[in-house]
């Protein structure tokens with residue numbers, strides 16, 4: 001069996017939503033101290049929905065594929081769903097990652113949550129009550 005799924009290879013070779021959003025409503029940057037990879041997410045939010053998302057990833061192929069897939073999973077989605085995004089959902093959407101590459105999908109989850117936190121810190125009135 002190939003080490004990486006076709007979906008991983010596709011999102012690595014043709015990553016979706018690469019770039020920067022000027023005047024993004026939320027920006028999140030995270031890194032993994034062990035491998036040194038860095039991921040930055042930009043969110044544009046309208047009426048509690050992710051109307052646009054872009055990313056920049058300085059990292060391995062799995063990190064690039066994970067960020068690309070994560071942006072596809074949250075684009076057009078309400079923030080209530082975006083908040084629930086897990087690295088497991090990202091890796092499943094990619095048809096799996098090798099165990100030692102799971103941390104790459106964790107980076108995508110963290111980058112999106114960090115961008116969301118940034119948005120809520122600028123718009124505390126939008127933050128939903130904790131259940």
Ligand code: FES
Pocket residue numbers: 032035036037059060061062063101103104107
């Ligand atoms: Fe660190 Fe992939 S090896 S994010």
